[in-house]
Amino acid sequence: MIKSLEKASDFLFRNATYVIFACVLLYYGLQAPSFLSVESLSNIVKQASFIGIAAIGMTFVLLTAGIDLSVGAVMFLAPLIAGYAMRDLGVPVPVGLLVAVLTGVLLGAINAILIVRLKVVPFITTLATLFLFRGFGTWLTSSQQFDFPEEIRRFGLSTVLGVPTPLIVFAIVALAAHVVLAHTAFGRQVYAFGNSPEGARKAGLSAEWIQARVFIICSACAALSGFMLIAQIGRLDVAFGEGSEFDVIAAAVLGGASLFGGIGSAFGAVVGATLIQTVKLGLVFTGVNLYLQPIMLGLIIFVAVLVDGVREKRLLALLKRTIRPV
Amino acid sequence: MSDLLTFEGLSKAWFGVPAVSDLDYALRENSLLGVIGQNGAGKSTLMNMIGGIVQPSGGRMLWRGAPYAPQSAADASKVGIAFIHQELNLFTNLSVAENLYVDGFPRKFGIIDWAAINERTRSILQRLSLDDVEPSVKVGQLSPGERQLVEIARALHNEAQLIIFDEPTTSLTHRETERLFETIATLREEGRTIVYISHILGDVQSISDGIAVLRDGRLVDHGAAADFPVSRMIKSMIGRDLGGLFPPRSNQPDSDLILSARSIGQPGVLEKASIDVRKGEVLGLFGLMGAGRSELARVLFGLDPHATGDILLNGQPLTGGPRNRIAAGMAFVTENRREEGLMLDASIADNLALVSIDRFGRKPFALVDMEALSTRTEAMKAELSIKAGNIARQAAKTLSGGNQQKVVIGKWQMQSPKLFILDEPTRGVDVGAKYEIYTLVDRIAADGGGVLMISSELDELLGMADRIVVMNRGEVIGSVDRADFDREKLLAMAFREVTA
Numbered sequence: 001m002i003k004s005l006e007k008a009s010d011f012l013f014r015n016a017t018y019v020i021f022a023c024v025l026l027y028y029g030l031q032a033p034s035f036l037s038v039e040s041l042s043n044i045v046k047q048a049s050f051i052g053i054a055a056i057g058m059t060f061v062l063l064t065a066g067i068d069l070s071v072g073a074v075m076f077l078a079p080l081i082a083g084y085a086m087r088d089l090g091v092p093v094p095v096g097l098l099v100a101v102l103t104g105v106l107l108g109a110i111n112a113i114l115i116v117r118l119k120v121v122p123f124i125t126t127l128a129t130l131f132l133f134r135g136f137g138t139w140l141t142s143s144q145q146f147d148f149p150e151e152i153r154r155f156g157l158s159t160v161l162g163v164p165t166p167l168i169v170f171a172i173v174a175l176a177a178h179v180v181l182a183h184t185a186f187g188r189q190v191y192a193f194g195n196s197p198e199g200a201r202k203a204g205l206s207a208e209w210i211q212a213r214v215f216i217i218c219s220a221c222a223a224l225s226g227f228m229l230i231a232q233i234g235r236l237d238v239a240f241g242e243g244s245e246f247d248v249i250a251a252a253v254l255g256g257a258s259l260f261g262g263i264g265s266a267f268g269a270v271v272g273a274t275l276i277q278t279v280k281l282g283l284v285f286t287g288v289n290l291y292l293q294p295i296m297l298g299l300i301i302f303v304a305v306l307v308d309g310v311r312e313k314r315l316l317a318l319l320k321r322t323i324r325p326v
Numbered sequence: 327m328s329d330l331l332t333f334e335g336l337s338k339a340w341f342g343v344p345a346v347s348d349l350d351y352a353l354r355e356n357s358l359l360g361v362i363g364q365n366g367a368g369k370s371t372l373m374n375m376i377g378g379i380v381q382p383s384g385g386r387m388l389w390r391g392a393p394y395a396p397q398s399a400a401d402a403s404k405v406g407i408a409f410i411h412q413e414l415n416l417f418t419n420l421s422v423a424e425n426l427y428v429d430g431f432p433r434k435f436g437i438i439d440w441a442a443i444n445e446r447t448r449s450i451l452q453r454l455s456l457d458d459v460e461p462s463v464k465v466g467q468l469s470p471g472e473r474q475l476v477e478i479a480r481a482l483h484n485e486a487q488l489i490i491f492d493e494p495t496t497s498l499t500h501r502e503t504e505r506l507f508e509t510i511a512t513l514r515e516e517g518r519t520i521v522y523i524s525h526i527l528g529d530v531q532s533i534s535d536g537i538a539v540l541r542d543g544r545l546v547d548h549g550a551a552a553d554f555p556v557s558r559m560i561k562s563m564i565g566r567d568l569g570g571l572f573p574p575r576s577n578q579p580d581s582d583l584i585l586s587a588r589s590i591g592q593p594g595v596l597e598k599a600s601i602d603v604r605k606g607e608v609l610g611l612f613g614l615m616g617a618g619r620s621e622l623a624r625v626l627f628g629l630d631p632h633a634t635g636d637i638l639l640n641g642q643p644l645t646g647g648p649r650n651r652i653a654a655g656m657a658f659v660t661e662n663r664r665e666e667g668l669m670l671d672a673s674i675a676d677n678l679a680l681v682s683i684d685r686f687g688r689k690p691f692a693l694v695d696m697e698a699l700s701t702r703t704e705a706m707k708a709e710l711s712i713k714a715g716n717i718a719r720q721a722a723k724t725l726s727g728g729n730q731q732k733v734v735i736g737k738w739q740m741q742s743p744k745l746f747i748l749d750e751p752t753r754g755v756d757v758g759a760k761y762e763i764y765t766l767v768d769r770i771a772a773d774g775g776g777v778l779m780i781s782s783e784l785d786e787l788l789g790m791a792d793r794i795v796v797m798n799r800g801e802v803i804g805s806v807d808r809a810d811f812d813r814e815k816l817l818a819m820a821f822r823e824v825t826a
Contacts, residue, residue: 183438185431192417192428199415204400204429262419 016307028282049170050229052273055251056177057221059269060214063194065261066122068218073133075226075241078103093155104223108216116208146236156231166228177266194261330355335385345371346543358520360534368543378402407488408481418466423447426483450479471502490521527556572789573765577772579607584776590635596800603776610791611780618800619780627658657738661749667734670723678703682740706736728759749780798822
């Protein structure tokens with residue numbers, strides 16, 4: 001009896017994010033049954049795709065025990081450059097998207113060079129580039145709103161076989177990231193490096209190359225995420241993406257990525273991002289005071305991290321040897 | 327047999343201080359060389375040069391007669407040299423197979439060929455009689471002994487010809503150690519060459535065919551293992567006969583109790599464990615691995631809970647956690663020096679000040695009186711003869727194992743505790759420094775303190791303790807006074823055999 005109770009609570013701890021998810025859905029469903037309609041749920045996932053794409057990129061960085069605070073600024077600057085290309089050079093939307101992602105790669109490479117070559121810790125590096133990137137964009141726009149050509153919204157609001165385009169992009173990114181992380185040499189080396197950087201070096205892996213690539217991937221994802229989001233609204237104001245880095249990191253961590261490296265997955269980031277979006281939209285749906293929403297979100301993240309900590313402790317306790325029968 | 331690895335005048339100096347000087351030796355193919363030496367004798371530097379971690383400042387190495395100058399760990403692994411370190415270099419979040427292949431996965435269309443690596447890993451594991459371990463199992467779920475075999479599997483996978491073991495048995499149980507030695511024998515049969523470094527001299531003697539002794543960076547003695555009894559090893563390592571390995575005990579214990587623990591019980595760990603330590607007594611606590619010695623120590627120090635029983639210090643019942651125990655005059659030197667005993671990156675002075683720093687607060691704001699503190703830490707350095715330069719600047723991790731342990735003991739000495747719990751105080755400490763630590767233990771007792779000394783080395787307890795308590799599976803089996811010390815009897819108690 002006690003054993004089965006323990007097993008049950010063990011299951012709860014192992015799958016804390018999913019359990020919270022189910023509780024959140026159940027609660028909102030009871031409050032407003034229409035929240036659980038297909039339309040509303042697919043809307044949630046669509047809304048989650050923007051933070052989700054960036055959170056998948058962030059997961060790569062977190063796996064190496066790094067952090068990237070510049071994603072919000074990249075979400076702002078990369079689409080802006082693409083916007084100039086589209087407005088002033090008249091390139092079509094797909095090329096614009098490519099420009100945004102390549103800009104993301106370039107910005108990620110700047111982070112990577114500072115971190116890998118100059119050995120500045122990721123936290124400080126990306127804190128600096130957060131201001132650099134955003135500052136550069138603000139200077140370009142003279143702090144004015146930037147209007148994109150009308151085609152971008154047609155792309156952003158389009159559907160393929162009835163599925164919204166952002167959702168399809170989200171799925172492709174998630175699938176690709178999963179394959180890279182779980183089934184390629186590079187992906188497994190990212191996990192190895194996060195588990196023991198020293199061990200990775202001794203095993204002859206190139207720590208620099210691994211670190212450089214995760215920051216480039218993270219920025220590229222952030223750029224794509226920013227572009228997809230702007231494709232919904234068609235314009236870019238100065239505050240766009242400000243503070244998004246925290247949503248992105250929170251989504252990755254809620255999805256099970258450890259800030260200490262070595263633990264996390266692409267699908268985890270998808271779940272984490274969707275959970276955050278569910279809570280956000282649910283609060284709107286159930287008519288909770290707008291100003292209470294950040295508090296609710298904070299609580300959810302707090303509970304998830306707390307459960308994670310308790311689970312870790314329990315796992316450690318299980319590892320503790322007993323030397324005589326209990 | 328030809329020479330596999332040859333050293334010619336190999337030297338390494340750190341900022342002008344020689345760590346290895348003018349080493350000449352030829353390692354024969356398919357031999358098993360035991361390498362011994364005190365900490366700081368140059369073993370690590372030599373291994374790091376072989377492994378490409380550091381580059382020699384003089385002389386050269388030859389691999390099968392050709393010059394060998396590795397620039398990185400990868401270079402060493404390329405020619406066929408593998409290291410099995412004390413701290414394993416495995417990735418606990420990856421599977422066994424992934425650990426083997428992490429530096430070069432076979433791929434199909436850019437995707438890892440899982441079937442191939444799992445199959446190949448399984449065949450290597452079979453050679454090491456590790457059939458019960460699945461290639462897809464995460465290394466984090468394996469026992470220390472199994473992990474070590476996985477590391478050996480990695481060496482085999484890399485087609486290593488020379489496998490260097492550096493203190494491989496420290497975290498292994500007796501059975502796992504046996505299994506390791508069997509594996510090493512198998513490796514020999516396959517024609518591989520082994521270098522085995524260890525402080526456990528009996529093991530080195532029994533498994534090696536040749537033994538080399540390093541002292542102060544020089545090769546001071548080498549010869550066939552058969553002509554190398556442990557006494558010769560010790561003599562060569564320390565360069566002089568220490569006479570006894572232990573200082574004489576200089577006082578008799580009082581009859582007053584310092585510590586009295588009555589019927590301590592905790593489900594799954596301890597059962598009715600009672601233990602007394604008298605004033606001026608060195609009480610040895612002996613038992614096999616997993617007998618509950620460290621567990622009892624942690625309960626006594628308030629680190630772990632106990633369900634039943636009382637603990638009295640000088641007649642006062644103890645409650646609360648380590649803070650209260652420290653305030654009551656207890657000190658605990660943990661068995662895990664590097665992780666629990668020291669702040670490795672902090673200075674020696676900061677480490678010494680750690681426990682007693684709030685005693686150096688000066689009114690009105692309790693700001694630390696740096697002058698008084700540094701006078702005290704300097705005095706402690708002199709008292710314990712810690713071999714260091716500037717203790718305010720030098721990091722604790724730069725010290726040898728023995729001197730690190732002196733710092734750990736010193737941080738408690740700073741506030742003159744009444745009861746010392748020493749858990750494996752000489753683990754990973756070389757012979758010379760062991761003697762100094764024993765002297766320290768004797769002095770603590772002579773000054774009227776009590777010492778509870780936990781050790782897996784029976785000889786050490788026979789040499790130092792006034793009385794030995796033996797535990798088995800969380801129970802106290804009995805206590806033997808110094809006059810009745812008998813190796814066989816104590817071992818029998820530890821194994822819980824019935825003795826007449």
